[in-house]
Amino acid sequence: MNPADGPNAPLMHSFMAIKRHIHADEIAEYTAFIAGPHGAMITGAMQTIDGGFGA
Amino acid sequence: MSDFSGKNILVLGGSRGIGAAIVRRFAKGNGNVAFTYAGSEEAAQEISSETGAAAIHTDSAERDALIATVTGRGALDILVINAGTAAIGDPLTFEPDAIDRMIDINVRAPYHAAVEAARKMNDNGRIIVIGSVNGDRMPFAAAPPMRLPNPPYRVWCAASPGISASAASPSTACSPARPTAT
Numbered sequence: 001m002n003p004a005d006g007p008n009a010p011l012m013h014s015f016m017a018i019k020r021h022i023h024a025d026e027i028a029e030y031t032a033f034i035a036g037p038h039g040a041m042i043t044g045a046m047q048t049i050d051g052g053f054g055a
Numbered sequence: 056m057s058d059f060s061g062k063n064i065l066v067l068g069g070s071r072g073i074g075a076a077i078v079r080r081f082a083k084g085n086g087n088v089a090f091t092y093a094g095s096e097e098a099a100q101e102i103s104s105e106t107g108a109a110a111i112h113t114d115s116a117e118r119d120a121l122i123a124t125v126t127g128r129g130a131l132d133i134l135v136i137n138a139g140t141a142a143i144g145d146p147l148t149f150e151p152d153a154i155d156r157m158i159d160i161n162v163r164a165p166y167h168a169a170v171e172a173a174r175k176m177n178d179n180g181r182i183i184v185i186g187s188v189n190g191d192r193m194p195f196a197a198a199p200p201m202r203l204p205n206p207p208y209r210v211w212c213a214a215s216p217g218i219s220a221s222a223a224s225p226s227t228a229c230s231p232a233r234p235t236a237t
Contacts, residue, residue, distance in 0.1 A: 024076035027185065032080045035064075035133045035181045036057030046186070 017052025059086030063177070065128050066090040067115055067168055068138025069108070070099035073185055077135055082106035089128055091115070091138065115164035116156050125171040134172040136165045137185040 004021040013019040030049060033039055048054065059081050069078040069090025075098070081088045088108035092099035093115065103110040113124040115138040125134070142149055142157045169182050176182075 024073045025080070027073045028076035028080040031077050031135060031183055031185070032057050032059075032084065034183055035059070035081075035135075038057075039181065040179060 012053070015053050016050070017055060020051065022049060022051055057084050059084035059133075062086045062132040063128065063130060064088045064133040064135070065125065065131055065172070066108075066135040066137060067113075067121075067164070068092070068136075070095040070102055070110070074135075074137040075102050077137060077185075078102055078108050079106055081133070082108050086133070091121075091124060093138070115168070116159040118159070118163065118167055121164055122167055122171050125168050126174075130175045130177050131172050131180060132177050133181045133183070134168065134176070135183045135185065136168055138164065139185070139187070141187075 009021070012021075027049060030047065034042055034047075062081075064081050064086045066074055066078050066081070066088065067090070068074040070092035074090065078088055078090045079102070083106075088106065089111055090099070090102070090108055091111050091113040093113070096112070099110040099112075102108065111124055113120050115121050125131075138160060140157050140160050142153050165184055169184075172182060173180075
């Protein structure tokens with residue numbers, strides 16, 4: 001929908017502190033952390049993973 | 056790497072993008088993984104073959120089917136609600152059905168799936184919602200098309216995972232006893 005090589009990429013990156021698309025694997029690793037033993041007491045929380053897009 | 060062996064895991068929306076990466080990650084950790092898909096039959100079968108995860112056709116917009124799929128997986132340890140969609144454009148010209156479908160998938164489905172999973176979730180269970188900064192803190196998210204599907208709970212993030220990899224904002228709720236408090 002919005003690939004890293006798509007026409008909107010430069011615009012998207014212009015808002016970001018870290019100017020690249022996030023890899024799906026990076027979201028998956030976060031999910032695994034939350035789902036794993038270290039995430040046992042994390043609840044009702046939200047983690048933004050946007051490379052600083054909305055910062 | 057976390058070990059998910061013995062864990063019963065369901066990923067809603069797992070055939071592509073972020074969802075597929077999540078399916079792969081849990082499968083790599085030896086979890087017992089199942090995932091749903093709606094439109095991407097071929098991609099779903101590929102992920103299934105690759106990971107050994109069970110692919111289940113379920114459109115999250117269809118409440119009864121969604122509930123049946125969640126309950127059909129028994130006592131879950133981990134539910135990941137990743138399926139999502141987006142309607143982008145001018146609210147004055149949106150197709151009403153497209154808006155309703157977005158609300159069904161992004162707002163209603165996470166609620167029903169979480170509640171049904173929580174009814175019999177194992178101790179130390181996890182419910183994780185993959186949302187988007189579009190539904191939370193994107194600077195121009197105050198525009199009606201983005202705000203419309205925003206539910207009262209912050210973790211019920213609206214919009215599409217994978218619409219932009221730069222806009223994924225995972226959120227989490229780990230208490231099966233209080234699913235609606237997520």
